[in-house]
Amino acid sequence: MHADEADIDTALVRRLLAAQFPQWAQLPVERFPSSGTVNAVYRLGDDMAVRLPRIASGVPDVATEHRWLPYLAPQLPTGIPAVLGKGVPGDGYPWPWTVCSWLDGANPVVDRLTDPGQLAKELAEFVAALQRIDPAGGPPAYRGGPLSEVDAETRAAIAELDRLGMVDAAAATAAWEESLHAPDWTGAPVWLHSDLMPGNLLTADGRLTGVIDFGTMGVGDPAADLIPAWNLLPPDARTAFRDALGPDDATWLRGRGWALSMSLIMLPYYRDTNPAMADNGRHVIGQVLPA
Structure with missing residues (x-):
């Protein structure tokens, strides 16, 4: 989507997990077909996700989420991701990245809303x-x-x-x-x-x-x-x-x-x-x- 995207694939995510979060390295990793434009998203096991910025402009978002999601979550009526781990650059990937909780559900579709x-x-x-x-x-x-x-x-x-x-x-x-x-x-x-x-x-x-x-x-x-x-x-x-x-x-x-x-x-x-x-x-x- 962007001319300056980082090179991200499943093999990279596996290597980053093995080096930085070995406790999760044996879990299944599957790229999630998100329409998001800033982060690549991978499902990790049944109840976690890995999010990696695609572009440099998305890098500050990692620190923002790690700082403020735990503050906001208890005060909201709807589920939001819980931060579980903050990855650091490695294996050729240049930026910080996140392991967070997976939330079940599907994106709503315009003109196909149930209620x-x-x-x-x-x-x-x-x-x-x-x-x-x-x-x-x-x-x-x-x-x-x-x-x-x-x-x-x-x-x-x-x-x-x-x-x-x-x-x-x-x-x-x-x-x-x-x-x-x-x-x-x-x-x-x-x-x-x-x-x-x-x-x-x-x-x-x-x-x-x-x-x-x-x-x-x-x-x-x-x-x-x-x-x-x-x-x-x-x-x-x-x-x-x-x-x-x-x-x-x-x-x-x-x-x-x-x-x-x-x-x-x-x-x-x-x-x-x-x-x-x-x-x-x-x-x-x-x-x-x-x-």
Whole structure:
């Protein structure tokens, strides 16, 4: 997916485990076909996973997760990964990596949700619980600042998609500018996951069972954690999600802006390398822009 990815395969994971965690070296190792873009994921035995950054920009996420996941987990209503081991560079692999608990469940699929209203309620409960956690000392969230921080990148993506004939540039720009000009957050910072994509959610029988991949977590504007309203939930459940969380109009509009910006940026980047991400980008654009 990226030009500068590390060379990672099952044999490397086995060698790293043998050298650094021999107690787990005899367990089965199987690459997991994740749609994630930052980490390669391998299932380790029945109840663990190995996550290795693919690219240098994902390396700081390892320390963030090791520091903050144990703090957040007891205060959340939904399962999140438990950190079990922190690997170090070795055998030609240049970065730290993680052994964590495996959470059962499947990623929810847009337009195939068993009970969208219930899932909206449980997502809202997770986001609200996260926001209630004391933010003191928390790192800045990856998407915790103002939308203006991604204005140039978003406009460049609109121009590229327009060139490819994949978006109505005028409509996309108008929707983006509406969110961009919404009043900025002036309240106290809150905890955010800040990447609540369907691929980072786990469900079973339609219920939310887990939230994974907290590398972008931190504190900031709560708007970024509203993105499931557009990247996953249908309109009725979107309304239920909003009603359960109660964001003001400006925060809701900024949340829509984050969902739109993320989708505009990822669609041209991943259209040939990550079908799941590209498809979700198209879905969000269709939800936000007028028909």
